[in-house]
Amino acid sequence: MESTPALLQRFVGEPRLEDAPLLRGAGRFVDDITLPGMLHAVFVRSVQAHARIRAVDAAYARAMPGVVSILTAQGLAGIDNVIPPIPREDIVYDNAPGHPLLADEKVSYVGQPVAIVVAETLALARDASVRVDVRYDPLPVSLDPRTAAEPGAALIHDFIDSNIAFRQQTGSGDVDAAFAAADRIVRASYDVPRVVATPMECRGVVAQFLLAEGALTLWTSTQVPHRVKDYLIKLIAEPPRDVRVVAPDVGGGFGQKGDVFPEEMAISYLAIQLGRPVKWIEERSENMLAYHGRGFTADVEAAVTNGGKILGMRYYVWADLGAYFLTFTAAPSHNVSQRVAGPYAVPALAVELIGVLTNKSPTGPYRGAGGPEAAIFTERTVDRIARELGLDPVEVRRRNMIPADAFPFTTTTGLTYDSGDFPTAFAHALKLSDYDGWRARQAESRAAGRLVGVGTSTVVKASGGKGQARRSNAIVRISPAGDVRVVTEITAIGQGTRSSFAQIAATELGVRREDVEVLHGDTDLLAWGLGTFASRGLSVAGSAVFQGAREARTKFALVAGHLLDCTPEEIVLGDGWASSAEMPDKRVPFADVARAAYDPNALPPGVEPGLDFFVDFTLPGNPFSFAAHVAIVEIDADTGEVRLLDYVAVQDCGPFLNPIIARGQVHGAVVQGIGQALTEGLTYDAQGIPQTGNFMNYGIPRADGAPLLIVDNMATPSPVTPMGLRGIGELPTVAAPSAIANAVDDALSATGAPRVDLPLTPEKLWAALNGVRC
Numbered sequence: 188m189e190s191t192p193a194l195l196q197r198f199v200g201e202p203r204l205e206d207a208p209l210l211r212g213a214g215r216f217v218d219d220i221t222l223p224g225m226l227h228a229v230f231v232r233s234v235q236a237h238a239r240i241r242a243v244d245a246a247y248a249r250a251m252p253g254v255v256s257i258l259t260a261q262g263l264a265g266i267d268n269v270i271p272p273i274p275r276e277d278i279v280y281d282n283a284p285g286h287p288l289l290a291d292e293k294v295s296y297v298g299q300p301v302a303i304v305v306a307e308t309l310a311l312a313r314d315a316s317v318r319v320d321v322r323y324d325p326l327p328v329s330l331d332p333r334t335a336a337e338p339g340a341a342l343i344h345d346f347i348d349s350n351i352a353f354r355q356q357t358g359s360g361d362v363d364a365a366f367a368a369a370d371r372i373v374r375a376s377y378d379v380p381r382v383v384a385t386p387m388e389c390r391g392v393v394a395q396f397l398l399a400e401g402a403l404t405l406w407t408s409t410q411v412p413h414r415v416k417d418y419l420i421k422l423i424a425e426p427p428r429d430v431r432v433v434a435p436d437v438g439g440g441f442g443q444k445g446d447v448f449p450e451e452m453a454i455s456y457l458a459i460q461l462g463r464p465v466k467w468i469e470e471r472s473e474n475m476l477a478y479h480g481r482g483f484t485a486d487v488e489a490a491v492t493n494g495g496k497i498l499g500m501r502y503y504v505w506a507d508l509g510a511y512f513l514t515f516t517a518a519p520s521h522n523v524s525q526r527v528a529g530p531y532a533v534p535a536l537a538v539e540l541i542g543v544l545t546n547k548s549p550t551g552p553y554r555g556a557g558g559p560e561a562a563i564f565t566e567r568t569v570d571r572i573a574r575e576l577g578l579d580p581v582e583v584r585r586r587n588m589i590p591a592d593a594f595p596f597t598t599t600t601g602l603t604y605d606s607g608d609f610p611t612a613f614a615h616a617l618k619l620s621d622y623d624g625w626r627a628r629q630a631e632s633r634a635a636g637r638l639v640g641v642g643t644s645t646v647v648k649a650s651g652g653k654g655q656a657r658r659s660n661a662i663v664r665i666s667p668a669g670d671v672r673v674v675t676e677i678t679a680i681g682q683g684t685r686s687s688f689a690q691i692a693a694t695e696l697g698v699r700r701e702d703v704e705v706l707h708g709d710t711d712l713l714a715w716g717l718g719t720f721a722s723r724g725l726s727v728a729g730s731a732v733f734q735g736a737r738e739a740r741t742k743f744a745l746v747a748g749h750l751l752d753c754t755p756e757e758i759v760l761g762d763g764w765a766s767s768a769e770m771p772d773k774r775v776p777f778a779d780v781a782r783a784a785y786d787p788n789a790l791p792p793g794v795e796p797g798l799d800f801f802v803d804f805t806l807p808g809n810p811f812s813f814a815a816h817v818a819i820v821e822i823d824a825d826t827g828e829v830r831l832l833d834y835v836a837v838q839d840c841g842p843f844l845n846p847i848i849a850r851g852q853v854h855g856a857v858v859q860g861i862g863q864a865l866t867e868g869l870t871y872d873a874q875g876i877p878q879t880g881n882f883m884n885y886g887i888p889r890a891d892g893a894p895l896l897i898v899d900n901m902a903t904p905s906p907v908t909p910m911g912l913r914g915i916g917e918l919p920t921v922a923a924p925s926a927i928a929n930a931v932d933d934a935l936s937a938t939g940a941p942r943v944d945l946p947l948t949p950e951k952l953w954a955a956l957n958g959v960r961c
Contacts, residue, residue, distance in 0.1 A: 236875025365499025388438025480553020522557025676716025860923020
């Protein structure tokens with residue numbers, strides 16, 4: 188059922204342009220940058236979750252040969268030591284402590300930066316860092332957000348009067364009346380543990396300050412170079428005249444690199460102070476301590492009829508925010524409070540969400556950014572409703588799903604879905620998965636003592652974010668020599684930006700994709716930009732490029748028509764030529780038209796020279812994508828191990844611009860969802876020390892655990908994007924964890940074992956099957 192817009196069919200099936208240089212090792216990542224006189228930095232990090240800093244003794248380390256500087260909070264001058272969070276219109280902060288560059292007087296989570304050692308070589312910096320003696324006086328540790336939110340709980344910070352950072356209430360409709368009219372109230376509680384984004388490339392920073400030019404250049408592995416630049420200018424008391432932030436090749440981000448971090452600010456500060464370039468490359472152990480995603484618990488109540496109709500729902504949600512706010516820490520919480528509505532026409536819904544500070548690392552967006560958490564709460568509850576009523580979960584979904592003729596549809600949490608046909612996409616997923624056949628085989632398997640489960644999940648995901656996130660700018664330029672260049676504010680983090688944006692421009696201008704240069708990730712290219720997050724790549728920034736390419740084609744055809752003595756509407760562009768549709772032999776080389784466009788004497792009267800097009804584009808509304816996933820699992824009763832037998836992922840993401848990229852996004856997102864469902868989750872001991880801080884004990888998914896995926900797309904065009912496209916990169920991660928969790932719940936239901944929270948590890952499932960407390 189996959190399809191691509193007719194105007195984009197030309198490049199369907201062609202490989203990604205990014206891959207060849209990366210596979211040849213020709214990529215240029217932060218760690219590949221080497222500058223004359225470059226110094227190396229290593230951070231000394233807290234080994235305590237909550238403690239006062241009694242002393243930092245760096246005398247021995249400072250005296251070591253090759254050590255250039257050791258910086259603590261007391262040594263900071265001319266720069267603000269706190270990175271403030273981004274103010275939000277949708278959340279009122281009560282207590283939102285910004286993140287310090289370096290800990291001052293106390294530490295509040297394991298891994299918090301305390302000091303920086305700078306030396307001539309990385310080896311020297313590492314050796315000196317372990318000789319910095321930090322002495323602590325431990326303080327009470329708060330780890331559970333429910334407990335930390337209670338009156339009288341030990342405070343994370345001395346300067347606040349509560350660990351509650353914010354409260355948010357969302358929803359509409361008469362919830363009390365819905366519960367009074369219900370035949371049954373279905374209740375459940377869920378825990379969604381913290382997880383680590385684990386991008387292939389950890390974070391990294393290189394900063395260089397040229398005093399004579401007053402120029403600071405920062406190379407950083409980030410999704411948001413313009414935001415990093417804005418914060419540098421904001422925090423440095425007397426910022427350099429010229430601040431430039433460059434994101435070279437970025438080895439994945441998944442949301443983690445969408446925040447502004449203390450290391451980016453501190454390394455820039457050191458480069459200015461020392462007058463030499465400074466490099467810091469994050470170790471994997473640091474990466475797993477610096478930033479986490481998810482971390483939510485919820486109590487859910489559903490008011491339902493005996494026929495499976497949901498009359499109303501209540502959600503009580505606690506968000507484990509960690510000890511400090513990063514720039515985007517609050518975003519997933521707000522998303523959870525809205526996205527619990529899912530694809531259902533629930534007439535009354537109320538969400539009370541409490542954001543709580545704890546003695547853990549800061550949190551922020553991770554692929555899906557609140558969507559997977561919301562889906563777990565809602566989709567597992569839908570299955571619980573079905574189980575308590577003795578109904579098929581598919582039927583409960585069908586009876587509550589938004590019908591195709593109801594769009595645009597505004598949910599009781601305030602989201603407006605632009606268009607779609609959710610029931611048809613769901614039916615297609617059920618057919619592709621042979622749902623009825625699996626139900627029959629499941630009965631046979633149970634009779635033979637096998638624990639086979641069938642799970643479904645139906646979810647919705649926006650593309651483009653809110654407010655300013657829906658705005659983008661781009662430049663499309665054809666040089667006098669006929670070279671085509673596209674400049675975008677989106678940062679490439681592996682999602683195929685070069686291929687997709689080159690495809691858009693090449694289609695409009697009739698050139699090869701390889702002949703389109705796509706530039707990104709450099710604040711000198713565009714005056715402003717927002718970067719990569721919220722599935723805004725194609726839906727927002729791609730739309731800006733499309734508009735710029737359209738404007739370029741319009742003027743190019745005007746010039747070509749003047750040269751060929753025909754109307755612009757007759758002009759056909761392709762294969763390096765501009766020709767007349769009426770007389771194909773009447774043509775002129777593409778480069779000749781470009782040259783003429785810059786020659787005032789060759790232009791039609793009143794036409795200005797040049798082929799430079801700057802576009803400032805705003806998306807009029809969010810395009811929403813829909814997904815229906817079906818997972819088939821079998822649990823080994825002897826070991827508790829889960830084996831994925833089959834997996835079907837049907838999306839409605841609008842037309843696929845590039846099917847190879849789109850299907851790759853689906854595969855990667857589903858596998859990340861599998862990891863969250865089965866193996867991934869951070870744990871802590873009573874002192875707040877992470878017990879899952881490396882790949883020896885943190886279970887990222889492996890290729891040998893991934894099933895054969897059946898992927899398809901419904902391709903309903905969105906009315907709010909010029910190409911009809913919707914976001915795809917995050918959507919499958921929203922659906923996958925709850926589909927797998929529902930399949931496991933279904934398998935357990937035959938045994939009477941209790942429901943298990945994520946991750947669904949063999950240990951947990953074996954304990955549930957054997958009545959052992961885990």
